Amino acid sequence: MKSFIVDLAERSYPIYIGKGLLDCLHEFDIWLATTQVLIVTNTTIAPIYLDRVTEAMKLLNGDMQIHAVILPDGEQYKNWVTLNLIYDALLHYKYERGCLLIALGGGVVGDMAGFAAATYQRGVSFIQIPTTLLSQVDSSVGGKTGINHPMGKNMIGAFYQPKSVIIDINTLATLPDREFSAGLAEVIKYGLINDTDFFCWIERNMQALLLRQPDALIYIIERSCLNKSLIVSSDEREAGKRALLNLGHTFGHAIESHQGYGKWLHGEAVAAGIMVASRLSHQLGWLNAEQLLRIRNLLECARLPVLIPHDMNPMDFYEKMQVDKKVVNGKIRYILLKNIGEATIENNISRDDVITAINHCCL
């Protein structure tokens, strides 16, 4: 088992990464001590893992009050109505401030359980047990929680850190290929932002990853979490360099927002978004043609989309980008690439340049 600490002063917490951790949850008793636990999961994950986690909690404390909320699965349910299912359960079963929420599932479950924990009785404890590659490498680190609003993704939320994160790579065995690939988009992103060696490692080992070779999985999850935690530790509330983590996301959010959430997976939208950002970086004379091709090839090897959806035209796309948390003084902060392994924040990119880049990423 690997473990390290996300350093956030009094909100620091550990991440554990290993094979079969769900079968030895009792060893994490120090993080699970409570008298009331609510397991938040979804309709896909519950049949596979809910009993196992429930039994582990019972072993820890036979008197523990344990309930579960099973949410519908998908980004299109990451909204107020679904969030209320969690509040309703907490109130119905009279959960107190000393209770613990366990987020058992992917990024949507983690974001909603985390936001419920941040806001129920003005804040209770929560633990993340992410079960998708995307949530293991991204959303379980950094404390961003929240829900979507019909007018914008993740527009309502809070920064709120878990007590710990427990990552069992065995849960990836049941993950559909499409979701696995979506997670790889965020992994590739870390290489592009700040870690050239990691990008090269992924290029060399893509086949092992697609075969879900355990050591390769543990390696990319640990290195991704480390990359992210270093950035988050230095800028928890995204005043500055944390914005680098949004590479591909402003473009990606436009796709998700246009489609109404849930058609493309988040990681798929990010992959296409990374291509738009890379194309724009190339136009500006930063990335050369070979680098642009390497990025495109790696995304394609990971079975990710590199073009924007058929039904979006560049004007739709540009309009959707205007409602985004990355907008400052009416200007979008673009995250672009000076090189593979060197991202930059740019505020003065012309509308024409952006639309040209989007055009290049249409069919």
Next chain:
Amino acid sequence: MKSFIVDLAERSYPIYIGKGLLDCLHEFDIWLATTQVLIVTNTTIAPIYLDRVTEAMKLLNGDMQIHAVILPDGEQYKNWVTLNLIYDALLHYKYERGCLLIALGGGVVGDMAGFAAATYQRGVSFIQIPTTLLSQVDSSVGGKTGINHPMGKNMIGAFYQPKSVIIDINTLATLPDREFSAGLAEVIKYGLINDTDFFCWIERNMQALLLRQPDALIYIIERSCLNKSLIVSSDEREAGKRALLNLGHTFGHAIESHQGYGKWLHGEAVAAGIMVASRLSHQLGWLNAEQLLRIRNLLECARLPVLIPHDMNPMDFYEKMQVDKKVVNGKIRYILLKNIGEATIENNISRDDVITAINHCCL
């Protein structure tokens, strides 16, 4: 003008208290600097003060983007549907992370604008301009924000501090008598908790207060805010002594919850709740009969209810108390009085004792 700082480390903020401050808002430019401001107010306050605040903001910066959201007035609207009016406006007008929310109104407006600020884009700035006595002496200090859930009051929320609080006592001139009295319930509460001299001062000066004599108003607001800020500074997230501020509130919330919010004002429910707490303290041998009478007399002089509503029986009452943030390990933490000016937190009060006290406060 009086002013002092609520000491909360990097979240510290100033409170200004004076006569006519709304007419010189431009002097608070350091707190109001932004390019996008959303004024959150309600249907009662907007016709009286909205133009004045809007004009003041225009004076500060002619290019400022200024919009207002006018919420329905009343505790029964302190819910998700109303909160969404704020999010909708923020998103519709493309407000960015650097925006400022101004809460112009009473406690309900402050709680909702504050929670919207805490959660819009995971946190933006806000300023409180409280216009009711209750919000001036209580809810504008301490950073509790949130909304009600059908199953419990203030069950969804966040601790989130404003950048500053500007209290203009001239706004009390238009406050209905019933709401003014409701505010006095919280003022009397501070005397009871920790400030015997203040309690005696209120006893001596109740007539001046009911006549809304300006110096008396400034005095009680300042002393109430100081009392509250000392407690909040030592325990921002209510791990310990901040719970003392809930004197009368666990009982009061049961009344509000039973009635469905909005029939009795919050301060009225707190007044009746203080009487139940005082009665219980008397039963336990702490408050003597004379002290009990002084409390009852002072509340009655302030034109506040000292009995629970006709349509509630003690069992209803007890049941409603079980869903409350003050419940720990299935036990309610009662805030009781050892003396006038000395509150205490008690975890081991028997159900029978509580029901006897409630019975005494029925007609």
